[in-house]
Amino acid sequence: MTTFLGMPATAPRGVGQLRGDRTFPQAAHAALGDAQLRRNLRHATATIRSRSGRVIAELPDWQQLRAAGSALKADVMARLPQLLQQLEARVSEAGGVVHWAADAHEANAIVTDLVRRTGSDRVIKVKSMATQEIGLNEALEAAGITPVETDLAELIVQLGDDRPSHILVPAIHRNRSEIRDIFRRSMPGVDPDLTDDPPVLAAAARKYLRETFLSTTVAVSGANFAVAETGTLAVVESEGNGRMCLTLPDTLITVMGLEKVVPTWADLEVFLQLLPRSSTGERMNPYTSMWTGVTPGDGPQNFHLVLLDNGRSAVLADPVGRQALHCIRCSACLNVCPVYERTGGHAYGSVYPGPIGAVLSPQLTGVADNASLPYASSLCGACFDACPVKIDIPSLLVHLRNRAPHPRAERAMMRAAAYLMDRPRAYARAQRAAKLARIAGRRGRGLPPPLSGWTAGRDLPPLPEQTFRDWWARRARAAEEA
Amino acid sequence: MRIALFATCLADTLFPEAAKATVRLLERLGHEVVFPLEQTCCGQMHVNTGYQREALPLVRRYVSVFGGFDVIVAPSGSCVGSIRHQHETVAARAGERGLAERARDVGSRTYELSELLVDVLGVEDVGAYYPHRVTYHPTCHSLRTTRVGDKPLRLLRRVRGLQLVDLPAAEQCCGFGGTFALKNAETSTAMLADKISGILSTGARVCTAGDVSCLMHIGGGLSRRGADVRTVHLAEILAATEAP
Numbered sequence: 001m002t003t004f005l006g007m008p009a010t011a012p013r014g015v016g017q018l019r020g021d022r023t024f025p026q027a028a029h030a031a032l033g034d035a036q037l038r039r040n041l042r043h044a045t046a047t048i049r050s051r052s053g054r055v056i057a058e059l060p061d062w063q064q065l066r067a068a069g070s071a072l073k074a075d076v077m078a079r080l081p082q083l084l085q086q087l088e089a090r091v092s093e094a095g096g097v098v099h100w101a102a103d104a105h106e107a108n109a110i111v112t113d114l115v116r117r118t119g120s121d122r123v124i125k126v127k128s129m130a131t132q133e134i135g136l137n138e139a140l141e142a143a144g145i146t147p148v149e150t151d152l153a154e155l156i157v158q159l160g161d162d163r164p165s166h167i168l169v170p171a172i173h174r175n176r177s178e179i180r181d182i183f184r185r186s187m188p189g190v191d192p193d194l195t196d197d198p199p200v201l202a203a204a205a206r207k208y209l210r211e212t213f214l215s216t217t218v219a220v221s222g223a224n225f226a227v228a229e230t231g232t233l234a235v236v237e238s239e240g241n242g243r244m245c246l247t248l249p250d251t252l253i254t255v256m257g258l259e260k261v262v263p264t265w266a267d268l269e270v271f272l273q274l275l276p277r278s279s280t281g282e283r284m285n286p287y288t289s290m291w292t293g294v295t296p297g298d299g300p301q302n303f304h305l306v307l308l309d310n311g312r313s314a315v316l317a318d319p320v321g322r323q324a325l326h327c328i329r330c331s332a333c334l335n336v337c338p339v340y341e342r343t344g345g346h347a348y349g350s351v352y353p354g355p356i357g358a359v360l361s362p363q364l365t366g367v368a369d370n371a372s373l374p375y376a377s378s379l380c381g382a383c384f385d386a387c388p389v390k391i392d393i394p395s396l397l398v399h400l401r402n403r404a405p406h407p408r409a410e411r412a413m414m415r416a417a418a419y420l421m422d423r424p425r426a427y428a429r430a431q432r433a434a435k436l437a438r439i440a441g442r443r444g445r446g447l448p449p450p451l452s453g454w455t456a457g458r459d460l461p462p463l464p465e466q467t468f469r470d471w472w473a474r475r476a477r478a479a480e481e482a
Numbered sequence: 483m484r485i486a487l488f489a490t491c492l493a494d495t496l497f498p499e500a501a502k503a504t505v506r507l508l509e510r511l512g513h514e515v516v517f518p519l520e521q522t523c524c525g526q527m528h529v530n531t532g533y534q535r536e537a538l539p540l541v542r543r544y545v546s547v548f549g550g551f552d553v554i555v556a557p558s559g560s561c562v563g564s565i566r567h568q569h570e571t572v573a574a575r576a577g578e579r580g581l582a583e584r585a586r587d588v589g590s591r592t593y594e595l596s597e598l599l600v601d602v603l604g605v606e607d608v609g610a611y612y613p614h615r616v617t618y619h620p621t622c623h624s625l626r627t628t629r630v631g632d633k634p635l636r637l638l639r640r641v642r643g644l645q646l647v648d649l650p651a652a653e654q655c656c657g658f659g660g661t662f663a664l665k666n667a668e669t670s671t672a673m674l675a676d677k678i679s680g681i682l683s684t685g686a687r688v689c690t691a692g693d694v695s696c697l698m699h700i701g702g703g704l705s706r707r708g709a710d711v712r713t714v715h716l717a718e719i720l721a722a723t724e725a726p
Contacts (some may be wrong), residue, residue, distance in 0.1 A: 028668060032668050378655050395567075398529060417528075424521070458705075460702060464498050468501040
């Protein structure tokens with residue numbers, strides 16, 4: 001399979017944040033034992049869920065909007081190369097410069113080089129998943145450039161030397177007293193008598209960020225959408241800090257996953273309705289910023305667009321898996337997922353946590369590198385119902401499980417079970433043998449792995465005296481004799 | 483009506499009462515129930531754990547065993563969901579187009595019990611008597627894959643003597659998820675703990691559902707907690723005609 005940005009087809013190892021160093025069950029263990037974390041997560045997801053549900057219920061055409069969003073994304077995937085070429089042409093005509101990055105290494109090198117050429121040793125950043133995915137902050141720091149996150153939650157994560165736990169609410173796992181401690185410890189020039197009152201915390205962040213906005217000449221952003229017909233980029237946000245970054249500096253560098261392109265301005269109408277209601281439970285997001293190339297004397301005078309592949313071509317090449325590229329990063333699937341609610345985002349080992357992360361990360365890295373993620377779901381289906389662009393996440397999980405490497409013992413057991421289940425008489429004998437042997441012991445305690453996982457918190461049912469098929473056969477004989 | 487019963491491997495082996503109750507109920511309503519002995523398992527465990535190739539013979543078996551029947555019923559929203567939504571895919575991926583078409587056809591004639599009763603047989607009052615305080619857990623696959631909606635509740639509301647109490651956060655998963663309960667045992671148990679708290683808060687003596695798998699999980703958790711709440715399949719309640 002050749003890809004239009006060339007090899008490698010999957011995101012490279014050793015750079016960026018798509019792979020964890022532990023499996024999902026291992027990483028979840030810590031979170032499940034952290035009562036404070038679980039309270040924070042439960043409170044936050046329940047709050048967003050109810051607010052989002054309320055504003056979605058206001059729209060009589062919500063299901064049609066979802067269908068429209070889904071159809072638009074399918075169309076984009078079907079003609080992605082042409083749309084990206086159109087985008088490149090329009091951005092260039094408008095005075096921007098387009099760069100193509102096959103992977104995280106290339107993207108980081110392009111951005112680092114662009115910043116160096118400005119002579120600045122600091123950049124302000126708009127909240128962006130793409131730059132987290134490629135580990136841009138780490139790459140900039142290694143080059144002696146200081147990246148300053150300006151989204152409040154990202155700033156909390158950055159100052160806390162932490163990792164984001166949610167796509168939209170990166171500091172969802174922190175409460176306000178933890179945030180005060182982080183500010184006091186790491187924010188330059190902060191008042192040491194800071195309280196944990198939210199307005200006080202916000203004011204401290206505002207003071208620090210204002211100074212940074214006014215003294216930094218380079219900004220790095222992501223993009224929620226890029227309109228191919230005009231070369232316009234769009235970022236939606238709630239705080240306005242992003243808009244400061246997009247308008248004040250002299251140089252703006254946007255790193256965009258190449259699936260973010262939409263054909264026309266009219267398409268934005270659909271997504272700008274779907275996104276805020278699904279993500280923050282708002283009718284419209286407070287700040288929608290759009291820019292096209294450069295305008296002399298107004299805003300950034302140098303604009304660079306870095307189109308990032310980093311595994312996306314590989315995802316696109318799978319006609320089933322490519323649905324994961326439809327994602328508009330609203331986080332609705334995280335907020336309704338019972339697994340995410342109990343384990344938090346760090347358990348997923350990737351900047352993309354929750355149900356969408358469980359299908360996106362393994363595809364970007366290759367399934368073998370994230371083999372436990374497709375299993376980090378009970379397949380309850382709440383994510384599918386919540387997704388504003390109707391990504392069938394449960395089916396994608398099943399699809400990826402079919403491609404994941406399997407433990408040898410499990411494979412042997414599954415094959416044996418399938419063999420038996422395809423031979424009804426042997427199957428019936430095995431059912432009876434299971435009863436006679438009482439292999440389960442008393443309520444199943446003391447079972448060998450992996451069945452021992454069951455008895456961690458559950459008893460096995462008592463075995464019945466008779467299987468259904470034996471009952472049926474005996475009943476049929478009795479009826480014949482009667 | 484002549485109705486073929488797909489008992490499901492789990493009900494056949496571990497929870498025969500659910501399948502027996504399905505037979506008793508349908509016969510009481512005047513229908514003929516047939517149980518083809520060549521049936522075994524729908525293959526959902528294999529498909530959902532990533533073994534589609536291993537599931538293929540089980541799809542073929544289901545199609546050949548049940549292909550000749552107009553109406554097939556299973557006391558499991560989860561297995562019916564798999565039959566309807568996964569069998570065709572498994573066959574198609576294996577390149578077996580003919581089988582995929584037949585699987586879709588047989589799947590469209592396979593019903594979950596509450597669907598059969600309400601949609602096909604047109605009955606909501608099945609003449610049951612069950613004098614207990616009962617709460618209903620919708621189960622994810624009945625709710626979101628098979629989309630049985632409120633049919634089980636409509637049936638339960640017509641059961642004489644039954645006091646139906648709402649389950650808080652009813653639509654949240656109990657944490658079973660087939661092999662999820664083994665592969666992610668800790669997360670599964672954490673989800674179960676919240677489901678059990680919800681059940682206990684209702685004061686119900688019986689928790690019912692349309693899937694024995696989820697009931698096995700919930701029942702195993704209730705038993706471990708020493709809680710005095712029983713798990714009973716919907717079919718058993720609908721089949722009951724006198725106080726047990």
